[in-house]
Amino acid sequence: NAGVTQTPKFQVLKTGQSMTLQCAQDMNHEYMSWYRQDPGMGLRLIHYSVGAGITDQGEVPNGYNVSRSTTEDFPLRLLSAAPSQTSVYFCASKKGTEAFFGQGTRLTVV
């Protein structure tokens, strides 16, 4: 059972570079979301999707784009990385009241 799979696990970017964080789930969940985790801030919602073709902004969406072309995949794109985007990123899918999290991507922007 793969659950929610995130890649890469670690990434270092230079300021201004772009990249895509991948997230895939094999549980056929309609709802998927991206969070960032910063010390003392908990988990903050970046973007979410309630199904293929539907996305919406969360609490901290600036600097990030998402798309949902299939039920399984929900990639997060950083268009022009900034040091303020240094964080640990978690993807989650949800069924009912339980959210299943990936293992996280630790991103450092220098």
Added chain:
Amino acid sequence: GQQLNQSPQSMFIQEGEDVSMNCTSSSIFNTWLWYKQDPGEGPVLLIALYKAGELTSNGRLTAQFGITRKDSFLNISASIPSDVGIYFCAGITGNQFYFGTGTSLTVIP
């Protein structure tokens, strides 16, 4: 967004001690959840609470859904070293999860 205040922010306890942490909100939630995050991993669900006043146990863990629906409590009895990690509360309203800021727990053998 919704603000969930979790306390304490960190705890250092001796093995065998009991632990209490709580989460408060200015908003009402229909569901409260408690998650644990092990180092280098994503959060994993521990307990879910669905009704105001509900008290639910999962082994040594006990959680309560506050009567006002604006707070929740988690207790861990007889702590062991593998309890170390970050504990998050989460409230659900509509389709959205809102997470607390986390309580970092260190258990000293």
